[in-house]
Amino acid sequence: MKKVILTVVAIAAFVLTAAAADNVANKTLNVQSKARIITPITLANTSSQALDFGVIARGAINSTIVVGSVASPSISVASGDAIVLTSASQTAAKFTVGGETAKTYAITIPSTDQTISDGTNTLNITGFTCSNGATGTIGTNDVFYVGGTLAVPTTAVAASYTGTFNVTVAYN
Numbered sequence: 001m002k003k004v005i006l007t008v009v010a011i012a013a014f015v016l017t018a019a020a021a022d023n024v025a026n027k028t029l030n031v032q033s034k035a036r037i038i039t040p041i042t043l044a045n046t047s048s049q050a051l052d053f054g055v056i057a058r059g060a061i062n063s064t065i066v067v068g069s070v071a072s073p074s075i076s077v078a079s080g081d082a083i084v085l086t087s088a089s090q091t092a093a094k095f096t097v098g099g100e101t102a103k104t105y106a107i108t109i110p111s112t113d114q115t116i117s118d119g120t121n122t123l124n125i126t127g128f129t130c131s132n133g134a135t136g137t138i139g140t141n142d143v144f145y146v147g148g149t150l151a152v153p154t155t156a157v158a159a160s161y162t163g164t165f166n167v168t169v170a171y172n
Contacts, residue, residue, distance in 0.1 A: 038103065042097065043098075043169045044096045046094040047094065049091055051093040051146060052090055053065050053090055054089060055084070055085040055088040056082050056150075057083040058154060059080050059082040060154060061081055062152070063079060063080025064077070064149050065082060066150075067092055068129070069131040069144075069147035071092070071094075071145060092146060092147040093145065093146040093167070094143065094144075095167060096142055097136060097143075097144070102137065103138050103172075104135055104136070104137050104171070104172045105171050106134060107134055107136060107169055108169075109165075110125075110166065111128075113125065114163060114165045115163055116161040118157065118160060121157045121159065122161075123151060123156060124151045125150050125151075125163075125165070126151065127148055128148045129147045131145040132144040
């Protein structure tokens with residue numbers, strides 16, 4: 001009887017060892033690999049159309065001038081008594097996005113004050129706005145406009161002021 005039990009235990013040990021060895025054996029599986037290359041996203045300042053607040057006569061009190069983020073903004077003094085001359089038009093900065101049709105993208109405009117300068121004196125631009133909000137889709141709204149608000153203090157020196165600001169687009 002002992003021989004039978006020992007034989008059964010030996011056979012069981014052999015079967016379990018073989019089964020365990022089979023479970024740890026290497027397995028190979030072929031998996032598909034893919035890539036799709038798309039057209040890089042591009043951004044152009046269309047016709048070099050800048051954010052232009054026009055020609056302004058400063059007032060007796062601090063003023064703010066707004067250029068909306070639209071194709072043809074109207075002259076707007078948001079506060080104060082500065083005067084924007086109608087002989088010099090205001091323009092929102094105009095941008096064109098290119099890339100893979102139907103792909104969406106994010107638009108980033110300044111969220112902090114930006115300055116323009118005459119080389120010595122500065123003025124602040126705040127409240128940047130974008131006609132498309134924060135996103136767009138290539139092929140449907142490829143053009144967008146950026147506007148902002150210019151602070152014109154009573155101490156502003158008569159001069160021509162210029163500066164730059166960053167606009168970024170990136171695929172979502």
